[in-house]
Amino acid sequence: MQTNLSNSNAQPRNSVPMALILPWENRKPRSAEPGIRLIERLKVMARDARWQGIITEAYPLEERRPDCLGTVHEADIRGEIAFALGQMGESDAAVEELQKALVLQPDSFRLNSSLGYTAYNSLLDPGARKKGLSGKRRKERLSLAIEHLEAALRLKPDSVTNAYRRGMVAHRIEDKPKEALTYFHKAVDIWEGLSMDEQGSRHMERKNCVKSLYHLVLCYLAVKDPETASAYMTRFAEADPHGKCIEPVFRFFTEGKIFFAKGLFENAVESLEVAWQRKSRKPVPFVPELMARCHLLMNDVAAGLEAIGRIPEKFRPPWCRWTEADLHCAGGRFHDAERILRKAAEEDTRYRHKALIRLAAVAYVTGRPEDCMVHADDAGAFFKERWGEIMHTSIEWKARALEAMGRMDEAFVLYDELDRLRPAEAEAGKETEGYSLAG
Numbered sequence: 001m002q003t004n005l006s007n008s009n010a011q012p013r014n015s016v017p018m019a020l021i022l023p024w025e026n027r028k029p030r031s032a033e034p035g036i037r038l039i040e041r042l043k044v045m046a047r048d049a050r051w052q053g054i055i056t057e058a059y060p061l062e063e064r065r066p067d068c069l070g071t072v073h074e075a076d077i078r079g080e081i082a083f084a085l086g087q088m089g090e091s092d093a094a095v096e097e098l099q100k101a102l103v104l105q106p107d108s109f110r111l112n113s114s115l116g117y118t119a120y121n122s123l124l125d126p127g128a129r130k131k132g133l134s135g136k137r138r139k140e141r142l143s144l145a146i147e148h149l150e151a152a153l154r155l156k157p158d159s160v161t162n163a164y165r166r167g168m169v170a171h172r173i174e175d176k177p178k179e180a181l182t183y184f185h186k187a188v189d190i191w192e193g194l195s196m197d198e199q200g201s202r203h204m205e206r207k208n209c210v211k212s213l214y215h216l217v218l219c220y221l222a223v224k225d226p227e228t229a230s231a232y233m234t235r236f237a238e239a240d241p242h243g244k245c246i247e248p249v250f251r252f253f254t255e256g257k258i259f260f261a262k263g264l265f266e267n268a269v270e271s272l273e274v275a276w277q278r279k280s281r282k283p284v285p286f287v288p289e290l291m292a293r294c295h296l297l298m299n300d301v302a303a304g305l306e307a308i309g310r311i312p313e314k315f316r317p318p319w320c321r322w323t324e325a326d327l328h329c330a331g332g333r334f335h336d337a338e339r340i341l342r343k344a345a346e347e348d349t350r351y352r353h354k355a356l357i358r359l360a361a362v363a364y365v366t367g368r369p370e371d372c373m374v375h376a377d378d379a380g381a382f383f384k385e386r387w388g389e390i391m392h393t394s395i396e397w398k399a400r401a402l403e404a405m406g407r408m409d410e411a412f413v414l415y416d417e418l419d420r421l422r423p424a425e426a427e428a429g430k431e432t433e434g435y436s437l438a439g
Contacts (some may be wrong), residue, residue, distance in 0.1 A: 035073030038065055042080040054084035059093075075104040079111055082118065091122035092131075095144070102148075109155040113162055116149030120165060123173050145169055158194075163187035164208040164215075171215055177222035184219065187212040210236065210245040217254055226261035233258060248278040253287055256294075265294040276310070285311045289320045292327060301331040318348040318355060325358055334366050353379040353391055360397040369404035372397055392421050 038058060045053045058064050059081050061074070068077055082097035098115040105111055119141050122128060133141060149166045153159060167183030170176045191209035194202065213236040220229035233255060240246055252275035259268035272291045279287065288310040295304035304327045311320055321344040328337040338359060345355035360375035380394030399414035 033071075034065070034067040035071035035077060038068050039073050039076050039080065042077065042084075046080060046083065049087075051084040051087040054081060055088065059085070059097075075101040075108065075111065078104075079114060082114065086118050086121070089125075091118060091125065094118050095122070095141075107155065109152055109159075112148045112155060113152040113159070116145050116147075116152055116162070117165055119145035119148065120169050120173065142169070142173060145173070158190050160187050160190045160202075160205040160212075161208045163190060164212050167212065167215060171219060177219040181216065181219050181223075184212040184216045188216070207245045210239045213239055214246050214251075214254070217258070221254075221257055221261055224261070226258050229261070230258050247280065249275045249280065249284055249287070251275075252278060253284070253290070256287075256290060260290060260294060265298050268294045283311075283315060285315065285317055285320050289323050292323050296323070296327055296330060299330070301327050304330075318344040318351060322354055322358060325355075325362075329362060329365075334362050338362055350386070353383040353386070353394070356382065357391075357393055357397065360394075360401075364397065364400055364404065369401040372401040372404075376401065390421065392418060395421070 042054050042058060045051075045057070058068075058077060061068060061077060061081065065077075068074060078097045078101035082094040082101070085091075085094035085097065095115065095118055098111060098118060102108065102111050102115065122133060123138065123141055123145065125131070125133070128134070128138070146166070146169060149162055149169065152162045153166065156162070163183050163186040167180045167187065170183060171180035188209055191199070191205065199206065213232055216232045217229045217236060220226070220232060236246075237251065240251070243251065252271050256268045256271035256275060259265070259271060269291055272287055272294070275284070275287045276291075288307040292304040292307040295301070295307060305324070308316070308320060308324045308327065316324070321340050325337040325340045325344075328334070328340065341355045341359045341362070345352050345359070348355060356375050356379035360372045360379060363369070363371035363375055376394045376397035380391045380398075383389065383391035383394065395414050395418055399411045399418065402408075402411035402414065
């Protein structure tokens, strides 16, 4: 039998598939059959949360299933693989898969939404810094999250979920509460603008409307508008009466924050006590810490120390120790305050400047301007190294120390510098927050 060598479809038995030779950006769709069979299998495994099974079956696609490369379902397959990788904590690999999928389907709402969420979620990972997601890479990942969440919103402007997620990027990652308000309002408005039938068919998005109401409360608190925050807290409480979307401990803690912002410290303590009673097994040191600050402002040092004492000493975060030190200072126990602040400064690699500037204040009020100068200088140097900015309260305490030492010309130079910097300080509000010893 003679072989027809003119047949253009004939390939040597051991030849490499053309999909492995061509760059994946340039491949043309082939038969969809292998892709259909694989995508169906992957979806079944996804319903059963068999993430490792998906990865074992299809990742990397170029090695596991080269027959599916170039098929019309390749983008969907990569989307399923990316979701499984994300569930397994492999965010970098998930991002890479979704970027490959979007080359094939750049206008896919689902893929843009998925990449935006994966990028955003990777930034919230407590271990992100250890995984190398810091500095330039962190900025790139943030830009990626913003780009694709906004692309998803352009493709589907009535997406409650993506409006909420974009708000979370602005609120949690960028620390831009004013910008976040726009997106959280959009999420709520979209949901409330749906008909009953539409809400029924899209019921899974309701939780993101409720969470948007909660984050509206937090954002209005952040922009110092407790009255509007209180109005949205009422709406949130009505929408989530049983704490299915937001745990009750956070609801009552935030209620306490509203009362605190209004100067109603007794009411704040009442809400915080409810929050403490409603806590789960997870540690919630922020509840007794705010309670302690309320007692401090009501001049009840003993009650404040009792609140801080609810947190076992070895589990007290540095910011709890700042408040503990403030309480000791209010009670005249400066030696105890210094001991606590030194420990906080030793342990804290992120906000060490806050403990150091308190040490400067303690040294000043106890008549040791030279020590005040040293601590303030250390605080400013750390802040500059860690955050790349000038710490204005460091300059203020150095000026006070110089004035106390009689070095008035040097002090006035620093006061003049502060006058130039304070407009920017009022806008940033970074290093002065929560600081009570500055007077």
